[in-house]
Structures are given as C-alpha cells and as structure tokens.
Amino acid sequence: MAVSDMASGMKALFRTTAVRLSALYLLLFAACAAFLVFYVTSMSQGLLRDQIRETVAQEAFEIQQVYNRAGMNGLLRTLERRARQPGANLYIIANPAGEILAGNVLSLQPGVLDQEGWTTAPFRYERFGDEGKSERHAALAEVFLLPNSLKILVGRDLGEPENFRGLVRQSLVVALGIMGIGALAIWYLIGRNALRRMDRMSDASQRIMDGDLTQRLPVGGSGDEFDRLSESLNAMLGRIEKLNEGLRQVSDNIAHDLKTPLTRLRNKAEAALAGKTEPAEFRESLSEIIAESDQLIRTFNALLMISRVEAGSAVAEMGPVDLTQIVSDCVELYEPAAEEAGLSVTAEIAPDIHVTGNRELIGQALGNLLDNAIKYVDGAPEGRIVVRLSREGEAAQVSVADNGPGIPAERRADVLKRFVRLDKSRSKPGTGLGLSLVEAVMEVHHGTLKLDATIAGDGAEHGLTATMRFPAGGAGKA
C-alpha cells in the first residue's frame, strides 16, 4: 500500500514541470562537470608527462656525454651512483638481444627494449627490491644504442600523475554523488510542495465550479508565482461574482422598478379610453403616455449602458483624453441649468490634465453627478456646487461637492446599487441608475467613485461630495 502510494506519488511528481526541469538541469550539469574534470585531468597528465620526457631526455643526453668522455666504465659508475639515489629514474644497460646486464630494473614488459627512441605507451616493470610485491609500476622511457651496440634505457615512473588522476576522479565521483542525492531531495521537496498547492487550487476551483462563487483559491503569502496566479484568479473570480450578483440584482429590480411605470402607462391608456371624450383631453393623455414611455426608454438605455460598460465593451474605444477640457465642457453645459435652479456653480479646474479614457463615458459620468447635484440641492438656501479637477500625486481627481441634503453615511454604499433611490428622492425624476453608471464608468477606467459628506469652512458636515479618482498610469500628461 505504502509502496504503491509512493510509486504513484513519484509518478505524479515526475509530471510536474519543476521536477522535469530540475532533472534536465541536473543531467546537463553532471555532463558538464564530468567533461570538465576529464579535460582537466587529461590536460594536467599530459603536462606532467611532458615534464617527465624532458627530464628523461636530459638524463639520456648526460649519460651519452659520460660514455663519450669516460667510456663504458665511467658510464657504469655513473649509472650505479644515480640508480642508488632515492626516487631514482630507471636505468638499464642491455645487450643487443635485450638481456639486462646492469641497472636498477629487475624485469620489464617484453618488447620495450626492441625499439629505439621513446616508448609509445607506458609500460610495466619491476624494480630491484620490489620482488614479490604484486603491484607493478608503469613507466615512460627512452631507449638508445651506444656505439658498442649496447642498449641503454632511461625512464621514469608514472606513479605521480597516475595517483593524481585517480584522486581527481575519485573526488569527482563523490561530489557528483552528493550533488545527485541533494538534487533528488530538493526535487522531491519542491515538487511535492508544488503538487500540494496545485491540488489545493484544483480543489478550490472544483468547489467554485460546483456553484460556490464565494470560494477563493488559497494564497500562501510568500508572493511567489503560485500566489500571484492565485491572486489574479481571485480578482477574476471577484469580478465574476460581482457581475453575477449585478445580473441577479438587475433582474430582481427590473421586476420591481419597470413594472411600476409600465402599470402606470397602462392605467393612463385605459383611463383615457374609458372616460375622456374631448379630443383635447385625448391629446393630453397621449402626451402623458409618451412622456411616461420616454422615461422607460431612458431607464432601459441607462441599464443597457451600464451593462455594456461593465462588460468592458467600451474599453476598445479608450484613448488619451483631455480631462481639463471635459470638465470645463460639462461645467459650461450644466452651469445655466444650475443657475436657473438658484444654485451657484464654482469651478476650480487644474490645467493640462490628461488621462487614458473614453470622453463620452467620462462626460456622461460627470454629467450624472452634476445632474444629481442640481436635482437634490434644488431648493436649499444658498445652494452651491463646487466642481474641482486636481492632480493628486500621479492620479487625477474630479469632485462635485454640493451643500444639499446629502446622503447619510450608512446609505452611501446603497445608493451606488442599481435602482436604489432614497425615499425622499422618489418624488424627483430619475432612473435610480445615475450613480451606478458613474461607478461602472470609473471601474472601466480602473478608478474609483467615492461619496463623502461635504466639509464646510466651519468644519461642519453637510451635503454630498462625489469624487471620481483616475489612477496613476492613466493620469499624467498625454
């Protein structure tokens, strides 16, 4: 059971990208390391051999000199002396048939003495004093003939470079072994960790697919790739949930809020048919009916626009827009109507503010805010509207402040919802969609809509300030 679990665990592990990648890296790395070590050892071995050749050649030259100067006796004496020194080279004097006559070598690989010059490959030999020992040494040597046709061999043991190579290869094997084990352990840990997190994510998505849109993917808090992925997926889920919620809310509200005017419309038509007889009265009723349907159409258009804005279809038409111009246009457009309603309009518009956005949508949003201000402040003594466009750090901010009745703090979130109208405003014309549209427009611009009380000069709170904030990035000079 445990073993099969482990086996299936390993199988799953190997399917993860992290493990596959690290296995690939390990293989590549090991190959490179092996290549490097072999290259280094063979290079240094070659270097050592060259040194040996040089020493041997020097000796051979000296021995020839000795022979030329002191004859055979001198040569024998010199060899005898040199052979006895510790760590001595190899010396052999042999007859033309290859039998060893003198020197410090007991026996050697047959055939070495047959060829004059450098031995092509290392050969095996046995020294005096090494008899009985199983190990035989390898050496490199030069063979040459004396004028009296005796053969002289001068050589040097290869023990040193051989040992060196052995040592390097051994440590390489150990190092690779440690690396391999370490890598395996790390893969296992990382891979298993990754697998667990993926499993948790797929569990969560399964629950979401089962219909629980409030579920979110787990976020570990380390800010790594998984967390970033989870966060953006969560943001996506949040948006989906909100859209879904909005859709549900709208269908609920359509039932309530569109039925009322439709009923009114029908009643009016019915009453006109039933009672009126004078053409003038008919005309009167008909124009009332038209006004009623216009209001319905207006509501439908606003709803349609909100859903289109929320669906992001207006994003395609985004571009650099002159916010200063839009705010000035809107103030200029609404100012006479405000004055007509007995309100004073003050505008403080910062020059040269550009954002990325849609001119129509921003204009419509600001228009809605101004429209609200005019509608609700109307009748207040010394009614005042202050429109302000300013740069707040990197962001751009448009605010419309009035000194009207305002909205109680606890209802401010509600009025952003579709069709929500405060009781005292029900008597005023309007669709109950104005602020929802402003909020939707701000969302498309990655900005925010905030509703606050207006703070008067004396610190008292009265009226409403609606602030549209366009974020950095969008703001700034175009």
Add this chain to the structure above:
Amino acid sequence: MKILIVEDDLDAAAYLTKAFREAGIVSDHASDGDSGLFLATENAYDVLVVDRMLPRRDGLSLISELRAKGIHTPALILSALGQVDDRVTGLRAGGDDYLPKPYAFSELLARVEVLGRRKGSPEQDMTYRVGDLELDRLAHVVRRAGREILLQPREFRLLEYLMKNAGQVVTRTMLLENVWDYHFDPQTNVIDVHVSRLRSKIEKDFDQPLLRTVRGAGYMIKDEVSA
C-alpha cells in the same frame, strides 16, 4: 424629399412610411439588405434610413458597399444596439448619423430632414440670415437689424447650428451632439436653459420672435413673417 427605408420589421416600416408621409416625405421600403442595396443604387434618394440588423446583408455592409460604388446619399443608421462604440463603428462604415432604438419619431424626422437638406445647403456660406438676424461665421459677429449682439462662444455655435438648419426642427440631442459634441442623455433641462438664454439675447428688444420651441420635438429658428 424622397427617402428609402431599409427595415425588416414590417410593422415598424409601415408605421415609418405613414408617419413620413404625414410629414410630407415620400418613402420607398426595402425589407432586406440586398434589395435595399439594389434600390439605393438604382434610384436617387435624398436620405437612406437603414436598420443595422437586416437579413441577407447587414446595414453597415450595405452602406460601405454603396460608398465603395461612389454613391454618397446621406444615410442614417437605426440600431437596437446603440452605445458609445456602436455609434463609432456605424459612422466609420460611412453612415452620416446614428439613432439608437427605441427613438421618438420626432427625433428621426428632425434628423432625416437635416440630412436631406444637407445636400443642397451651402456649407461654405459665410453668412447665415434669418429675417433680420445675421450671423457672420468668419468674423464671429451676430447682428440683428444692424445692431450687434454679444454672444458667448458656445451661444454663437448654438445659434450657428440653429441658423444653418433654419426652418427645420433640431432636437435637444442633435444640439448636444453638434454644439457640444457629446452623445449622452443630459436628463435635465440643460439644453433648454442654454436655448432660452440665447433666445433672450436675440429676441430681447425686438418684437418679432425667431427661435421657437416645437413641442415634444425641439427647436426651430424661422422668419415667421416672410415664411
């Protein structure tokens, strides 16, 4: 004026034909894109009223096809779609105006009349005259009976648009579109207030009214005496 209505909803088409006839406009009707294209190519119309969604060939492709053939009859697109981006695509396809459904007939009529008049109307006229009111587009001067009237820049543009379409009804949305260049629904009476301010400037001190309100539709500037 003769217009072509391309609309696949037969009830709507019958209503439009009747309503246009009552307004003194003769109309032909095509119920799909291909026959609409055929009629618009074969006959000379003053204005085309084209529904955007049509069987066989959609309204936008009908208009681009006509434009490709070098026929520049002014076209108004009617559409049940109808927000910011749709208007832009409609106008890019070669449409001259765009009206989202549902619309008030008075709005459609006003726009069709303005489009139909556009052909003959001399855009290059440097001075517009209505009765004793005179607007000099180059010098930006407005005079009535020889007396200069001082207007704000926006009031000037408002009067300019009204006088350019003198004798025709212009609706509030047409004013917002052409004078302010915004296409949204201003909800309150913002346009009315601008118009009444303009009216008081050009009619104060004069007996003869020029700018009148057309109930349920919009405004019209007209010389009532000579007309």
